[in-house]
Each structure stands twice: as C-alpha cells, then as structure tokens.
Amino acid sequence: MKNSTHVYNPHVSVDCVVFGFDGEKLKVLLIERTIEEQNFSDKKLPGSIIFEDEDLDEAAIRILNELTGLKNIYLSQFHSFGNPQRTKNMRDKNWLEKLTNMKIGRIVTVGYVALIKISRKIIFESENTAANWYDVSSLKSLRLAFDHNEIADTALEHIRHKVKSEPSMLFELLPRKFTMTQLRNLYDAIMGTTSDVRNFKKKIMQIEGLEQLDEVQKDVPYRAPRLYRFDKKVHKKNTRKLYS
Amino acid sequence: MKNSTHVYNPHVSVDCVVFGFDGEKLKVLLIERTIEEQNFSDKKLPGSIIFEDEDLDEAAIRILNELTGLKNIYLSQFHSFGNPQRTKNMRDKNWLEKLTNMKIGRIVTVGYVALIKISRKIIFESENTAANWYDVSSLKSLRLAFDHNEIADTALEHIRHKVKSEPSMLFELLPRKFTMTQLRNLYDAIMGTTSDVRNFKKKIMQIEGLEQLDEVQKDVPYRAPRLYRFDKKVHKKNTRKLYS
Numbered sequence: 001m002k003n004s005t006h007v008y009n010p011h012v013s014v015d016c017v018v019f020g021f022d023g024e025k026l027k028v029l030l031i032e033r034t035i036e037e038q039n040f041s042d043k044k045l046p047g048s049i050i051f052e053d054e055d056l057d058e059a060a061i062r063i064l065n066e067l068t069g070l071k072n073i074y075l076s077q078f079h080s081f082g083n084p085q086r087t088k089n090m091r092d093k094n095w096l097e098k099l100t101n102m103k104i105g106r107i108v109t110v111g112y113v114a115l116i117k118i119s120r121k122i123i124f125e126s127e128n129t130a131a132n133w134y135d136v137s138s139l140k141s142l143r144l145a146f147d148h149n150e151i152a153d154t155a156l157e158h159i160r161h162k163v164k165s166e167p168s169m170l171f172e173l174l175p176r177k178f179t180m181t182q183l184r185n186l187y188d189a190i191m192g193t194t195s196d197v198r199n200f201k202k203k204i205m206q207i208e209g210l211e212q213l214d215e216v217q218k219d220v221p222y223r224a225p226r227l228y229r230f231d232k233k234v235h236k237k238n239t240r241k242l243y244s
Numbered sequence: 245m246k247n248s249t250h251v252y253n254p255h256v257s258v259d260c261v262v263f264g265f266d267g268e269k270l271k272v273l274l275i276e277r278t279i280e281e282q283n284f285s286d287k288k289l290p291g292s293i294i295f296e297d298e299d300l301d302e303a304a305i306r307i308l309n310e311l312t313g314l315k316n317i318y319l320s321q322f323h324s325f326g327n328p329q330r331t332k333n334m335r336d337k338n339w340l341e342k343l344t345n346m347k348i349g350r351i352v353t354v355g356y357v358a359l360i361k362i363s364r365k366i367i368f369e370s371e372n373t374a375a376n377w378y379d380v381s382s383l384k385s386l387r388l389a390f391d392h393n394e395i396a397d398t399a400l401e402h403i404r405h406k407v408k409s410e411p412s413m414l415f416e417l418l419p420r421k422f423t424m425t426q427l428r429n430l431y432d433a434i435m436g437t438t439s440d441v442r443n444f445k446k447k448i449m450q451i452e453g454l455e456q457l458d459e460v461q462k463d464v465p466y467r468a469p470r471l472y473r474f475d476k477k478v479h480k481k482n483t484r485k486l487y488s
C-alpha cells in the first residue's frame with residue numbers, strides 16, 4: 001500500500017462493495033485482515049484512504065485493484081458514510097494507522113458498488129491482506145471492521161432498488177444462454193426472496209426481449225431444462241415507457 | 245456561521261441542491277455571496293464544511309437552515325464530489341477561508357438534494373449571504389462557485405431518474421387538486437422537455453390513482469379547466485409490480 005510519489009489524505013476513504021454471482025449464489029468480496037500482535041484476524045470491505053491528488057472514482061479503482069487484483073470493474077458510487085464514531089474502534093484505528101503510517105482521526109468514506117459475474121476464483125494475497133468471496137447470506141454473522149456491515153447492507157439495498165426499476169440488468173450476470181432456474185436463483189439471491197417457480201416464470205416472461213429457445217441445456221445428468229436468452233435490442237425497442 | 249462549541253472539519257463539506265416548484269417553474273435555491281474587498285458578488289449552492297462531531301445528514305440540515313432559514317426539508321444524499329481541483333480557484337478558496345477562519349486545502353463535498361413546493365418566497369439574509377430562488381433554466385448562464393454547476397446538474401439528473409422510475413412523486417409537488425396544465429408544466433420543468441398536450445394527457449392518465457374530478461378550477465378569467473387529483477392509496481393498491 002505504500003507509494004513514494006503520493007501523499008495520503010487521511011480524512012477521506014473509499015470502500016468497495018463488490019457483489020458477484022457464481023451461477024448459484026450471491027457473494028461479496030472481503031479482505032481478510034490479520035493483526036499479528038493480537039493474533040487476531042477479521043474481515044472488511046476492500047477500501048482505504050485516498051491519495052491527496054486523486055479523484056474519488058480513481059481512488060476506488062486503484063484501491064480495489066491493489067487489494068484484490070480486480071481490473072476493469074464498473075464501480076459506481078452509491079452513498080457516503082460519515083458517522084463521527086465510525087473510526088473510533090481502537091482495533092480498526094490501530095490497524096489502519098499501522099498500514100498507512102498516519103495518525104487516523106475521523107474518516108468520511110465514499111461507498112462504491114459493483115455487481116459482476118464470478119468467472120474465476122479470486123484469491124489475492126499481499127503482505128497484509130487476502131481477498132476472498134463470501135456468501136452474502138453469511139454477512140449477518142460476520143462482524144466486519146468499522147461500519148462495513150452497514151455499508152454492505154446499504155449497497156445491497158441499492159442493488160435491489162436498481163433491479164426493481166430495471167430488472168433487465170439481471171441478464172448481464174448470466175451466460176448468453178441460461179436456464180429459468182439460474183435466472184430465478186439470481187433474482188432471489190439479490191432480492192432476498194424465495195420465489196414460487198411458476199409465478200416467477202409467468203412474471204419474468206413479461207420482460208420484453210426474454211425468449212425461450214428451441215434448445216435444452218447439454219451435459220446434464222437429468223432431464224435437460226430449456227434454455228432462454230435475452231435480446232437487448234428487442235428489449236429496448238419494445239419496452240413501453242410511460243414517457244418518451 | 246461561527247459556533248464556539250464546535251470545531252470545523254476543513255476536509256469535508258456538504259452542499260444542498262434544493263429544487264422548488266412554484267406552480268409554473270422549477271427553481272433552485274442559491275446563495276448570493278459577496279466578496280467585499282473585490283467588490284464582487286456571485287452565486288453558490290447552500291453548503292459549507294462540516295463540524296468535526298456531526299454526521300453528514302445532520303450537517304446538511306444544519307447548514308441549509310443557517311444559510312436559508314429552511315427547516316423540516318427532506319434532504320437526501322445523492323453523490324459525493326472529490327475532484328482534487330475543485331477548491332483550487334483562489335476566489336472560492338479565499339472566500340471560504342475568510343468565512344471559516346481556517347486554512348482550506350482539498351475538500352470532498354457530499355451532495356444533498358431536495359424537491360419542494362415553493363409555498364413562500366425565501367429571502368433570507370445573514371451577515372455574509374442572501375438566499376433566493378433562481379430559474380433552473382438560467383443555471384447554464386450563471387457561473388456558480390467551486391464545482392457547483394456540476395453538482396446542480398448531477399442533482400437534476402438524479403431527480404429526473406427518480407421521476408422516470410416513480411412518476412407518482414410528481415404529485416407531492418402539486419396542490420391536492422390540480423389542472424392538467426400544472427401537472428404537465430411540472431413534468432416538463434423537471435425533465436427538460438416540451439410535451440405535446442394530448443399525448444401527455446393520454447400517457448399520464450395511465451398512472452393508477454390519477455383521476456379527473458367533476459370540478460373545474462375556480463376564479464379564473466377564462467374557460468375554467470378541469471381539476472384532477474391523485475389517490476395514493478388507489479395507486480399503491482393497483483400499481484402492477486413485475487415482482488411482488
């Protein structure tokens with residue numbers, strides 16, 4: 001994390017909530033933070049204080065890359081968190097002061113969110129950290145550092161809101177051809193719901209551009225399910241907007 | 245702006261973009277800032293640096309009240325702005341340093357937005373500032389301080405996006421009974437459009453809960469137009485959600 005040509009701004013940080021879908025479960029990318037002298041390790045979102053001379057978007061992209069190896073991820077700013085108490089926990093404070101060699105007071109953090117297909121397993125290790133995917137459903141039982149539980153929850157709410165207003169974004173997380181079960185799993189994972197199989201199909205098929213193919217899934221050891229695809233162009237053309 | 249019991253945090257500020265609808269035009273609330281020694285005055289959004297011991301939402305509410313007298317406004321955070329160059333203009337920097345008695349370096353600002361009915365004219369004056377409503381359409385020709393033009397533009401985009409995904413929010417800015425012209429004016433003012441009279445009516449009447457009354461507007465010196473109202477309960481009950 002040290003960089004000889006840049007000066008840290010210890011008052012503002014960015015934190016990245018990267019959600020990933022592996023075809024079955026919704027995951028979130030967390031950093032394992034080890035505090036040697038206390039023989040203690042816990043988890044946090046990938047994030048850090050910004051450089052004095054970089055913009056917020058730049059900082060988010062740089063820091064996510066440094067901590068997880070991820071590149072070319074579309075990170076979008078969703079909310080800033082500034083509770084004066086958020087950096088008061090001594091364990092969090094000591095860890096960050098050691099990492100940055102700076103005195104840490106109050107930090108306002110700018111939250112970024114991304115939603116990606118998990119195409120490869122991320123295990124990235126640097127001197128102080130390792131990055132891994134964790135089930136979103138397990139977040140409740142993990143105590144993350146700082147206010148990172150609140151940040152992750154708010155990011156998930158943000159994604160839910162986006163899916164509600166633009167459900168077609170779901171298809172970006174699926175393979176080009178997918179089964180109805182994959183689509184339902186994805187929807188339920190994000191929304192935190194358990195949809196009824198028939199009702200879900202009936203409702204989701206109202207999305208313009210979603211079509212059933214004359215193909216079935218191959219190489220499955222059971223009755224092969226039908227495949228579907230989503231045609232973005234048809235969707236755009238036929239989606240009736242209340243206002244144009 | 246001076247407060248003996250609080251310490252300023254000169255690294256983080258909030259800026260409030262308050263849009264108001266007066267029944268005809270969309271307005272934005274700006275502060276007139278006077279720089280005496282330069283015999284110069286220009287405009288900015290109501291905003292300032294936060295106190296070291298207050299949360300972001302608190303700061304936005306306090307600062308909007310101090311600068312404009314407005315109370316009980318629902319401010320919602322929409323985006324943070326952190327370009328390292330945003331506080332480099334010497335005129336902006338000098339003004340803020342004089343106002344706060346602090347050395348000003350880089351400031352990350354958290355943007356808040358509100359959309360209200362203008363029920364009274366705001367003319368608020370404090371020692372250094374005066375607050376007034378300006379036409380949103382005139383923003384292009386006003387050079388606001390710092391990056392406040394960008395912040396105002398981003399806030400308007402945010403409101404447009406919200407109206408697109410939830411057009412029923414428009415009714416909160418209208419009287420209980422309103423004319424189709426008022427509704428169209430409001431829609432066009434926010435969206436920056438010029439809607440066709442017939443098309444607009446046909447499309448907007450698709451909103452569940454919007455109904456024509458057996459009443460006409462009173463006390464108008466021309467053929468009295470019909471009145472409409474919006475029933476929130478009917479809207480909620482009948483609005484078909486793709487997913488429930």
